[in-house]
Amino acid sequence: MSVLARSVGNAFRNKVRTAAVVAVLAVAIGLALAMLVANQAVTGKVAELNASVGTVLTVNPAGGQGFEGGGEPLTSAQAVTAAAVPNVSSVVGTKALRLRNAAEIAAQAASGRTGQGGPGGQSATSVTTSLRAAIDAGTLGNRNQGTTGTSGSTAQAAPAFSLPVTATGIGAEIDADGKALQLTKGTGLGNYTGASTGALLGTTLAEKNGLSVGSTFTIQDKTFTVKGLFDAGTAFGNNALYVTLPTAQTLAALPGELSTMIVTVNSMENVDAAKTALQAALGSSKADVTQGQRNLQTAVSSLDSVKNISFIAFVAALGTAGLIILLIMVMLVRERRREIGVLKAIGAPNRTIGLQFVLEALVLVALGSVVGAAVASLASGSIASALISSSGSTGAATGRRGFPGGPGGAFGGASQLLTSVTASASPGVIATGIAAVFGVAIIGALVPALLTARIRPIEVLRGE
Amino acid sequence: MIEVKNLVRTFKSGDRTIKPVNDVSFELERGTLASIVGKSGSGKSTLLSLLGALDKPTSGDVVVNGVSLAGMPDGKLTNYRRRDIGFVFQQFNLIPNLSALDNVMLPMEFAGVRKAARAERARQLLAQVQLDPDKHVRRINRLSGGEQQRVAIARALANEPKLILADEPTGNLDEQTGEHIIDLLSTLSRDHNTTILVVTHDRALANKTDRRFRLQQGRLTEETVRPGATAAVTGSAPASPDGSGLTGPDLSGPDLTSPAVRTA
Ligand SMILES: Nc1ncnc2c1ncn2[C@@H]1O[C@H](COP(=O)(O)OP(=O)(O)OP(=O)(O)O)[C@@H](O)[C@H]1O
Ligand SMILES: [Mg+2]
Numbered sequence: 001m002s003v004l005a006r007s008v009g010n011a012f013r014n015k016v017r018t019a020a021v022v023a024v025l026a027v028a029i030g031l032a033l034a035m036l037v038a039n040q041a042v043t044g045k046v047a048e049l050n051a052s053v054g055t056v057l058t059v060n061p062a063g064g065q066g067f068e069g070g071g072e073p074l075t076s077a078q079a080v081t082a083a084a085v086p087n088v089s090s091v092v093g094t095k096a097l098r099l100r101n102a103a104e105i106a107a108q109a110a111s112g113r114t115g116q117g118g119p120g121g122q123s124a125t126s127v128t129t130s131l132r133a134a135i136d137a138g139t140l141g142n143r144n145q146g147t148t149g150t151s152g153s154t155a156q157a158a159p160a161f162s163l164p165v166t167a168t169g170i171g172a173e174i175d176a177d178g179k180a181l182q183l184t185k186g187t188g189l190g191n192y193t194g195a196s197t198g199a200l201l202g203t204t205l206a207e208k209n210g211l212s213v214g215s216t217f218t219i220q221d222k223t224f225t226v227k228g229l230f231d232a233g234t235a236f237g238n239n240a241l242y243v244t245l246p247t248a249q250t251l252a253a254l255p256g257e258l259s260t261m262i263v264t265v266n267s268m269e270n271v272d273a274a275k276t277a278l279q280a281a282l283g284s285s286k287a288d289v290t291q292g293q294r295n296l297q298t299a300v301s302s303l304d305s306v307k308n309i310s311f312i313a314f315v316a317a318l319g320t321a322g323l324i325i326l327l328i329m330v331m332l333v334r335e336r337r338r339e340i341g342v343l344k345a346i347g348a349p350n351r352t353i354g355l356q357f358v359l360e361a362l363v364l365v366a367l368g369s370v371v372g373a374a375v376a377s378l379a380s381g382s383i384a385s386a387l388i389s390s391s392g393s394t395g396a397a398t399g400r401r402g403f404p405g406g407p408g409g410a411f412g413g414a415s416q417l418l419t420s421v422t423a424s425a426s427p428g429v430i431a432t433g434i435a436a437v438f439g440v441a442i443i444g445a446l447v448p449a450l451l452t453a454r455i456r457p458i459e460v461l462r463g464e
Numbered sequence: 465m466i467e468v469k470n471l472v473r474t475f476k477s478g479d480r481t482i483k484p485v486n487d488v489s490f491e492l493e494r495g496t497l498a499s500i501v502g503k504s505g506s507g508k509s510t511l512l513s514l515l516g517a518l519d520k521p522t523s524g525d526v527v528v529n530g531v532s533l534a535g536m537p538d539g540k541l542t543n544y545r546r547r548d549i550g551f552v553f554q555q556f557n558l559i560p561n562l563s564a565l566d567n568v569m570l571p572m573e574f575a576g577v578r579k580a581a582r583a584e585r586a587r588q589l590l591a592q593v594q595l596d597p598d599k600h601v602r603r604i605n606r607l608s609g610g611e612q613q614r615v616a617i618a619r620a621l622a623n624e625p626k627l628i629l630a631d632e633p634t635g636n637l638d639e640q641t642g643e644h645i646i647d648l649l650s651t652l653s654r655d656h657n658t659t660i661l662v663v664t665h666d667r668a669l670a671n672k673t674d675r676r677f678r679l680q681q682g683r684l685t686e687e688t689v690r691p692g693a694t695a696a697v698t699g700s701a702p703a704s705p706d707g708s709g710l711t712g713p714d715l716s717g718p719d720l721t722s723p724a725v726r727t728a
Pocket of ligand 1: 475509
């Protein structure tokens with residue numbers, strides 16, 4: 001019989017009491033684990049949101065915001081200025097083109113309609129292509145693309161428009177939000193700062209035109225090869241293609257001109273300062289600096305409060321577990337006072353007796369953890385959803401506005417968060433939580449274990 | 465060798481002070497088998513607990529092989545109890561939820577004896593105190609008083625102590641088993657040079673000891689050894705059922721302490 005065997009034996013000396021203690025411990029431990037899982041999920045979500053868009057600033061030509069284009073275009077020289085602003089880690093220029101199907105333009109010209117018209121992107125230049133758009137214009141498309149609303153009757157009689165295809169020259173393998181492109185097939189374009197006849201196509205656009213990696217198509221009668229396919233996640237986003245920045249500038253015959261600049265700031269804390277500095281460096285009459293997702297701040301701060309609440313609850317539940325252990329062990333030490341005296345009388349060192357009690361406490365905690373982990377994995381989903389809904393609908397932040405051409409609803413609401421909460425109940429998180437529980441239990445058990453050192457062996461010679 | 469010097473232990477009960485041990489001095493050579501008799505409440509258990517370092521004296525000192533217990537820190541006293549002392553408690557003080565075997569193995573565990581060796585020796589010791597083998601693995605609280613007493617004796621012998629302090633070790637035993645225990649103790653003192661101090665009301669046991677002490681109101685006096693003169697021990701001690709006193713069973717039993725010896 002070893003110290004450990006004796007501890008295990010002692011833990012089951014009073015089975016009814018052991019069952020009760022384990023049940024109470026399991027509730028506390030289960031709650032602690034559930035809170036940790038919720039906390040990890042929210043922390044992960046916040047980090048993800050911050051990482052994805054939180055540090056990206058967008059620079060548009062002054063007055064170019066929205067559909068009513070105006071002002072002077074941005075230039076490569078301004079990109080150099082922007083890159084010199086403190087805390088700016090990268091500046092990527094883009095040049096947007098509106099691609100119209102050459103055959104359709106010809107047909108429209110024949111029917112007396114001007115192909116060009118309607119509200120365009122702020123500084124998009126229209127060029128012809130062999131591609132057909134993946135989206136049917138529909139009522140919205142016709143209204144938007146038709147001659148600016150003066151002759152509605154002609155629109156009804158005329159053949160339906162198709163939407164233009166958005167082609168964007170990019171200076172790095174990122175989309176308009178500064179996020180890395182999700183390539184589903186093929187490779188990237190390699191060097192994005194040099195001219196290239198390669199292009200990346202949205203999946204639906206490629207499908208519509210029967211193209212795959214290696215196929216060719218034309219823009220302005222120049223032949224381009226499909227190097228890769230990407231999935232932007234939206235119908236609009238996938239009705240688009242990317243070429244390198246110099247290529248787009250050449251196609252538009254506007255070398256050195258940029259539609260937008262995507263500026264990445266080195267950290268979340270520096271975004272506000274960098275935004276002010278950038279605006280000052282470029283001049284407010286020349287450029288507008290906007291933060292991609294303004295209401296992200298609200299979403300993040302509301303998630304932050306969920307994070308804090310769950311962390312406090314985790315610590316509280318952990319403390320409760322420690323307190324339960326402390327109280328039960330104090331009780332056991334008092335109850336076995338005489339026995340402890342006997343062990344000392346026959347020469348047991350204090351540390352052996354202390355160890356025996358700590359191990360006994362750990363046996364109880366181990367049982368509580370097993371039951372608690374089971375409870376937590378069942379309960380963490382509903383606890384997290386309760387937390388999130390109680391923190392208000394701001395947690396389920398809606399998509400972004402103010403940046404035409406980008407996918408809406410960049411991050412999801414509560415349901416998506418819940419998916420990640422469930423996913424966060426990973427063995428790693430549970431193991432971390434259980435390690436914390438054991439740490440607290442050792443501290444809780446140490447106090448009564450140290451109390452045993454004060455029991456004097458003579459106690460055994462006195463009756464109860 | 466153990467020297468007891470002017471040992472005093474007082475207790476306060478209300479406004480009265482009782483002195484169960486009042487200026488006790490004596491010496492015991494190694495290998496001596498000694499007994500203490502005295503009325504109930506005369507302080508015998510109190511004196512034994514002072515010698516066994518379970519309690520600390522109000523004044524005076526116990527010197528064991530030249531080492532004084534008086535100034536010893538608690539950790540050293542624990543080592544002393546583990547290595548040098550075998551204590552048989554008046555109330556046995558076994559661990560109730562452990563088996564007889566586990567109880568006997570405990571002091572060896574604290575002394576760092578390997579598990580297999582512990583079990584082997586514990587079985588031998590239990591056999592020597594004549595506990596049925598089928599009761600070795602039985603939990604203590606399912607053993608009779610006399611069986612528990614024998615387990616307590618076996619436990620006291622576990623670490624081959626130099627000094628055995630036994631508080632009425634035969635109090636719960638029938639005459640025959642009691643005599644066997646007496647023989648066991650005699651053999652230990654004679655063949656293993658173990659010093660043994662026994663508190664007893666048992667005339668037969670007292671008569672077999674080399675030296676006999678009497679504790680009376682905290683004062684210790686030694687009785688002169690006059691073979692056959694059992695009447696020398698008088699007073700409160702219950703009369704021996706037989707007057708024979710010294711004639712005991714054959715003392716040449718098996719070697720009781722060596723782990724190498726198996727008992728049949
Ligand atoms: N902790 C204590 N506090 C107060 N008084 C005590 C304490 N321990 C013992 N005594 C008293 O000291 C006296 C001696 O007790 P002790 O147990 O030594 O007697 P004893 O000789 O062993 O008696 P018995 O033969 O009945 O076992 C008794 O009067 C007892 O009440
Ligand atoms: Mg006594």
